[in-house]
Amino acid sequence: MWDGLFLKRLRKEMPHWRERGWIEADGSEAILAELAARGGLSRFTPIVFAVLGVLLVGAGVILFFAANWQEMAKITKIAVLVGALIATHVAAGLSLARPGRASGAVAHALLLLGIILFGANIILIAQIYHIDRHYPDAILVWSLGALLVACLVPSEIALVAGLLLGLLWSGFETLDFGRHIHWPFLVLWLATVPLIWRNRWVWGARATMITLILWSILTFYWGFEWRDRSLERVFLAQVVLFGFLTLFWLLHVAVRRDAVSRVADAARLPALVGALLAFLALTGRYHYGLRSGSWLEGDSPPIASAAAGWVVASLVAMASSFAAAAWARRRAGARANGPSAVIGFVLLGLICLASLSNLARGLEMVPVLGIYIAFNVLFCGGLVWLIHQGYRQGDTAIVNTAFVFFAVLVLQLYFDTFWSLADRAYFFIGGGVVLFAGGYLLERQRRRLLSRGSMTRDTEDGA
Amino acid sequence: MKLRIAGAIALVLAAQLTVLAVMVGRHQMTLNEGTRVILKTEPIDPRSLFRGDYAILNYDISGLSESLPGGDADWKRYDTIHVVLEREKPYWKAVSMHRNRPVLAPDQVAIRGTVRDVWSRGVIWVRYGIEKYFVPEGEGRKIERPSEGNVISIEVAVDDAGNAGITAVLLNGEPVYEEALF
Numbered sequence: 283m284w285d286g287l288f289l290k291r292l293r294k295e296m297p298h299w300r301e302r303g304w305i306e307a308d309g310s311e312a313i314l315a316e317l318a319a320r321g322g323l324s325r326f327t328p329i330v331f332a333v334l335g336v337l338l339v340g341a342g343v344i345l346f347f348a349a350n351w352q353e354m355a356k357i358t359k360i361a362v363l364v365g366a367l368i369a370t371h372v373a374a375g376l377s378l379a380r381p382g383r384a385s386g387a388v389a390h391a392l393l394l395l396g397i398i399l400f401g402a403n404i405i406l407i408a409q410i411y412h413i414d415r416h417y418p419d420a421i422l423v424w425s426l427g428a429l430l431v432a433c434l435v436p437s438e439i440a441l442v443a444g445l446l447l448g449l450l451w452s453g454f455e456t457l458d459f460g461r462h463i464h465w466p467f468l469v470l471w472l473a474t475v476p477l478i479w480r481n482r483w484v485w486g487a488r489a490t491m492i493t494l495i496l497w498s499i500l501t502f503y504w505g506f507e508w509r510d511r512s513l514e515r516v517f518l519a520q521v522v523l524f525g526f527l528t529l530f531w532l533l534h535v536a537v538r539r540d541a542v543s544r545v546a547d548a549a550r551l552p553a554l555v556g557a558l559l560a561f562l563a564l565t566g567r568y569h570y571g572l573r574s575g576s577w578l579e580g581d582s583p584p585i586a587s588a589a590a591g592w593v594v595a596s597l598v599a600m601a602s603s604f605a606a607a608a609w610a611r612r613r614a615g616a617r618a619n620g621p622s623a624v625i626g627f628v629l630l631g632l633i634c635l636a637s638l639s640n641l642a643r644g645l646e647m648v649p650v651l652g653i654y655i656a657f658n659v660l661f662c663g664g665l666v667w668l669i670h671q672g673y674r675q676g677d678t679a680i681v682n683t684a685f686v687f688f689a690v691l692v693l694q695l696y697f698d699t700f701w702s703l704a705d706r707a708y709f710f711i712g713g714g715v716v717l718f719a720g721g722y723l724l725e726r727q728r729r730r731l732l733s734r735g736s737m738t739r740d741t742e743d744g745a
Numbered sequence: 746m747k748l749r750i751a752g753a754i755a756l757v758l759a760a761q762l763t764v765l766a767v768m769v770g771r772h773q774m775t776l777n778e779g780t781r782v783i784l785k786t787e788p789i790d791p792r793s794l795f796r797g798d799y800a801i802l803n804y805d806i807s808g809l810s811e812s813l814p815g816g817d818a819d820w821k822r823y824d825t826i827h828v829v830l831e832r833e834k835p836y837w838k839a840v841s842m843h844r845n846r847p848v849l850a851p852d853q854v855a856i857r858g859t860v861r862d863v864w865s866r867g868v869i870w871v872r873y874g875i876e877k878y879f880v881p882e883g884e885g886r887k888i889e890r891p892s893e894g895n896v897i898s899i900e901v902a903v904d905d906a907g908n909a910g911i912t913a914v915l916l917n918g919e920p921v922y923e924e925a926l927f
Binding site for chain 1: 753757773859910
């Protein structure tokens with residue numbers, strides 16, 4: 283669909299470009315012919331239709347069983363369930379063996395149907411035999427079944443299904459069985475990474491980052507008892523922050539390697555979002571024992587020493603993020619040696635210091651209010667730095683992401699710190715001034731970039 | 746290429762079918778080799794949206810008093826628990842609770858469960874994995890609310906590891922549903 287829109291837009295623009303002499307008439311016709319030959323439909327269209335078809339068939343199969351359950355003998359039920367599973371896999375295999383884009387889409391849709399039927403088999407066989415043990419195990423087995431398909435066939439859609447089922451498994455373990463931090467999910471998650479890398483799966487790369495973010499959110503909010511307002515939640519957020527930063531920098535380096543460029547690029551933005559979400563979590567008032575309306579005095583914070591495990595994990599995560607950032611800077615060469623890179627490293631160092639202060643809260647030597655303010659100032663500074671970097675590199679996704687987080691931070695600060703009408707009035711006036719000033723600076727930056735671009739073109743033309 | 750795909754699909758199918766077979770086999774082994782115990786039950790709340798009816802079974806041994814003599818104390822939510830059951834007429838009774846599997850007397854079995862909740866009044870709620878029983882649509886009510894004078898009880902097999910599985914639903918001591926492999 284997008285290809286069609288693009289072609290339409292291109293047809294409209296071409297005469298104007300020809301008039302200006304940017305392209306030759308022959309060139310424009312060749313471009314249009316090439317795009318038209320690719321077909322009006324997006325490469326995702328057959329996949330979308332096939333997947334929707336599979337979901338409908340899957341729902342129909344389940345309803346068929348439900349409608350005819352009583353009439354079937356136990357052996358018939360099992361034969362139908364297992365038979366459907368075998369038939370679907372065989373049909374998927376036959377489709378895979380046939381060349382062509384359409385048969386490929388059908389094959390992967392059938393593999394997805396096979397995965398759905400494997401889950402239906404587990405659930406319905408458990409019902410037939412009244413097996414009602416630790417039910418998250420069933421979801422884990424389902425997930426492993428999907429990942430096996432992803433690995434052996436290989437199939438990207440099976441990988442995404444396996445990851446989502448893995449997340450569901452972790453969710454049940456955390457929410458229904460009180461798993462403190464469900465680490466086994468990370469083992470499953472890590473097992474998918476080489477698979478994605480080897481097969482260059484762009485959607486798989488996005489899915490793997492998104493499931494890691496969702497797992498982090500799940501653990502952060504539900505992996506701890508609310509009543510102890512545990513410092514462990516803060517330590518976890520810190521490890522997640524530095525972990526995602528490490529991934530972001532590693533992917534930043536990988537983007538420059540042709541072989542894995544697209545995969546790394548697809549995962550880079552979600553990795554940044556993961557880091558920013560963890561950072562945002564660390565700016566919340568409630569982690570510092572500060573109550574609404576009395577934050578200047580401070581509530582007695584939940585003092586506890588960081589367990590040795592958290593200290594080690596935090597230090598390793600910090601060191602990794604520093605090493606990855608330094609590596610990314612080295613690989614970028616002269617372009618990354620300006621003052622902006624130095625500021626980036628200083629910011630990273632300060633974030634590490636603030637995090638170490640959190641780890642040392644048990645010593646009662648570090649003012650909690652100071653850490654809270656430091657995290658908020660550093661988050662703000664980090665976002666400004668990101669916006670600047672995004673503009674420099676012409677990366678609108680990074681700029682937009684940073685702006686969204688900036689808006690969320692402002693909202694959070696508003697609810698966290700301003701309680702009277704006068705406070706709120708000052709807040710809005712101050713916010714307005716900051717926005718005006720920011721807009722002016724960004725516009726100046728944009729014009730400077732534009733003029734630099736036109737100067738470069740003139741120089742090239744002159745040469 | 747075709748051979749590789751055929752091999753991959755065959756491996757996937759073999760693995761998935763093995764999992765399903767092991768699932769049924771393990772359960773059947775518990776039913777075949779486990780000690781049969783009769784438990785008093787109070788079924789509640791039948792219905793399953795996708796899977797026909799089921800009765801949720803609440804046993805006498807589902808809610809245990811912390812004051813049971815012997816065994817371990819200080820139970821927390823999600824702890825694994827081994828409950829020793831002793832043969833009595835007509836129902837088996839819980840006699841002690843342990844963190845690890847205890848040594849048993851001849852007329853005893855130990856059933857393994859998970860602590861679901863601990864009440865301040867000293868009641869420990871335990872889940873054994875035998876709390877659901879699926880029946881044909883419309884028949885859940887028979888188990889849920891037996892008519893006046895009828896008593897529903899459940900026959901359960903408990904294996905050496907403490908795993909349990911329902912072998913029969915009894916109405917006044919006579920089986921109305923019995924489990925078989927096929």
